[in-house]
Every structure is written in structure tokens, then in C-alpha cells.
């Protein structure tokens with residue numbers, strides 16, 4: 001599995017601000033969106049281009065535009081919604097597929113509660129977005145769902161990943177590249193990433 005840890009100074013600086021214990025809901029939201037934008041920039045770096053002719057100011061000019069492949073952005077509810085605006089800034093015409101999963105706090109298994117996919121998934125690149133890759137259960141379940149619907153090209157974008165989650169995604173779906181701002185140390189006994197960010201969903205939505 002290809003894993004890209006985006007080491008750009010802007011990414012690392014924003015991640016540092018996100019890790020502060022007393023970060024406000026408003027600041028966490030803004031930083032999440034900004035980080036998502038920068039991570040999506042990296043994740044779309046290899047989109048294929050094709051030459052096309054347009055009328056420019058001085059006559060015909062050959063330019064390059066993104067080739068046919070359509071995109072769907074796949075936020076995993078809830079926390080993935082916090083990254084959606086940042087990704088859509090870069091790919092405003094992307095269609096959105098939504099997956100609702102809640103991690104059971106005791107078993108740490110993802111429990112599905114919603115799914116709504118756009119059509120023609122076999123013809124699209126799916127960009128899954130979720131701030132946290134912890135055990136990897138939620139990401140693997142989402143990739144499973146997409147593949148069952150015929151999706152063949154999938155990338156995962158997270159802010160912080162744990163080695164445990166990377167290992168699980170790699171074991172189940174080695175074809176899915178992962179983009180993140182940090183690969184952290186480990187999971188604690190409650191399945192939280194250390195040092196991580198705490199509960200990203202709660203911080204984005206202001207719950208708890």
C-alpha cells in the first residue's frame with residue numbers, strides 16, 4: 001500500500017495547532033478544512049491530463065485539462081463532513097457519496113447507519129475523507145462498501161493515522177493509497193490515537 005505523509009510546512013503547522021488541548025471548536029473546524037484542502041491537493045496530484053484546444057486571447061491555444069475520470073468524495077459521518085468543504089474547494093463539481101458509521105466504543109467495531117452513493121461508481125475515483133484512521137475498521141468497511149458497488153479506484157485521505165489502522169487497510173485493501181498529515185505512535189486502551197487529536201467528531205461538532 002502506498003502511504004504518503006504530507007510533510008509540507010503548512011500541513012505540519014496546521015496539524016500542530018490542531019493538537020493543542022484547548023483548541024476551540026471554531027478553530028478546529030477551520031484548521032480541519034484547511035488541512036483537508038492541502039491533503040486533497042496532494043491526493044489529486046496524479047490525476048491524468050489531456051490536451052485540448054481552446055480559444056485564448058490571442059487565438060487558438062492548446063491547454064491541458066483533467067481527463068474524463070469523474071470523482072466522488074466520500075465523507076465518513078460524522079467527522080468526515082468537517083473535511084468536505086476543503087476538498088470541494090479544489091474539486092467543486094465532484095459528486096458526494098455519504099457513509100454513516102459509528103464506532104462502537106466497547107468493541108471498536110464500526111456500526112453502519114447510513115449510506116447513499118452516487119451512480120456510475122465503476123467509472124469514478126472515490127476520495128474517502130475522515131480525520132482519523134485508528135483501528136482502521138471504519139476505513140476498511142467504507143472501502144468494502146465502495147468495492148461492492150463496483151468502485152475500482154479509491155484513495156483515502158485522513159489527517160492522522162495510527163500504525164494499527166495502516167496495517168489493517170494494507171492487509172485488506174493494499175490497492176488503496178493513503179494520504180495523511182501524520183502517522184502517530186499507537187492506540188491507547190480505548191482505541192484513541194496517541195498523541196492524535198482526541199475525538200475529532202466531538203471537536204468538529206462541539207459535542208461532549
Ligand SMILES: O=P(O)(O)OC[C@H]1O[C@H](OP(=O)(O)OP(=O)(O)O)[C@H](O)[C@@H]1O
Pocket residue numbers: 076077078079080101102103104108110130131132133134135136137138139165191200201202
Ligand atoms: O479507525 P477506527 O477505529 O474505525 O476509528 C476511526 C473512526 O472513529 C471516528 O468516528 P466515530 O465512529 O467516533 O464517529 P463520529 O465521526 O460520529 O464521531 C473517526 O472519525 C473515524 O470514522
Ligand SMILES: O=c1cc[nH]c(=O)[nH]1
Pocket residue numbers: 132134191192193194196197198199200201
Ligand atoms: O483517536 C481517535 C480515534 C477514533 N476517533 C477519533 O475521533 N479519534
Ligand SMILES: [Mg+2]
Pocket residue numbers: 079199200201202
Ligand atoms: Mg467520534
